[in-house]
Amino acid sequence: MADYWKSQDRKFCDFCKCWIADNKPSIEFHEGGKKHKENVAKRLKEMHRNSAKSAKMNKKFEKSIETMEKAAMAAYKKDVEENSLLDITAKEIIENKHKTNDQLSNVSLIPNEMSIATPGVNLRQKETQLPELPNVRLHPNQMSVATPRVNLRQKKSQLPEHVYPYGPWQTVEIKSAEDIDLELPKKQIQVSQPIRSEPFKQKAFAEKTITKISADSSDDDDALTIFKKRKFGNRNIRGRFNDD
Template structure:
């Protein structure tokens, strides 16, 4: 018995995606042929992306499926492995995986420490700014106690405080379907249900519209950052100006006090006169006699015996005489002749002629 069937295959590189063979296979249908996966896979030549709707229809028609082994991606080691308990446990218990996990944890701790320090600095700066603003506000209240009440009355009189209906534009509805580009062609993806179709829906976001939305978001983020920076600069300027005013006021208060305390003014020009005795007056040094201390020692009736004096004898002086050689001699120089036969030492045992 022969029949025409369509095989659907899942590739190992893209888990969860099903593919349909473009070529219909015509062969003998028996149990032995279906059991051999090699023969079945050898008939699959070219595959393309299969949408979920087409997949459901083929499943309802009773089409055969073949799925490859699921794979899992390790984020720490950046590698693929088989998605089963044995291979996952073997990989996680390995030395390389553990070292990568430790590195990742240390990097996270360093980043969190840096972020914590930056946050502390920002909090300190904000506290300083709030203190300076509160001090300036208290001074304004001391100078004019009715300042806040006047401002509130002005706001109420102008009608700013009255409740008004503000028309807020309704947010635009973003289409659910998005166009996606692939190697085999463009298809459409639903962001809510994660469905994909080759058929063009009525309302969808094209690729050009998606790029425009990304550019608008980037421009809005840049504008927000600029506004934040400008606001921070304005706040810093106000705080610095208030601090400068406070310092000027303190100087203005101190100057008249210094003028009052000064009794005399010097009319001469030039360097200031030095003090005649900067280190004080001279005092004479008096040597005080030391008082004798009575040690209350016992007194002896006998006279003390004088200590004998020992005289060391004088060391004799050593004189050195020099000998001079007046002449080296007129006769010839004689040397002792060497005895050549005396090569045998006397203390060595000599050979005997006895048999």
């Protein structure tokens, strides 16, 4: 096979942003140069500076988060201490609601009527057992016997009044500003009288009248036209040659 040209491998220097030959002597020569060492030192300084800045920013961020968490916890503790009774009553209402839901789940409702069904019974068994077992139907007025209702008015009367943690609202009245007499000396304002100007005199323009027309201005007279002959003088003028 014939020999062919092959390009030499190259390596990119990230510090100097340039390409060098990818062999040991050229790499050692480039890394031992002054410019490469200066670029490496500059990159290390930038990395140290950026790391210090990022560390400061992280510390500030952590401190701000800590202060926010402390303020939130303090406000939460204050609200819990002042509204502890409300939390207890809310828990009681939720428990009573769960109890009523459990009782209503065993009862099947029909519009204007309610029938109690035995759970876990097949439909075919129901059809056979219907004539034997009496179907119990309850009127909506008798719902209070099956499901005890919770009187909301009594609960509302038992609830304590809401306590505002930052104080009650205050109505703000806008007071009208009173005029205060400072007993200052009054200024005498002199009113200047208007100056009357004289009426404008209009100029009278007289019309020019022509009594006689001269004969020189008429266009009917034929004027003589005179042509002046140009004199060349004794200039050297090329003459005309007659070949005849």
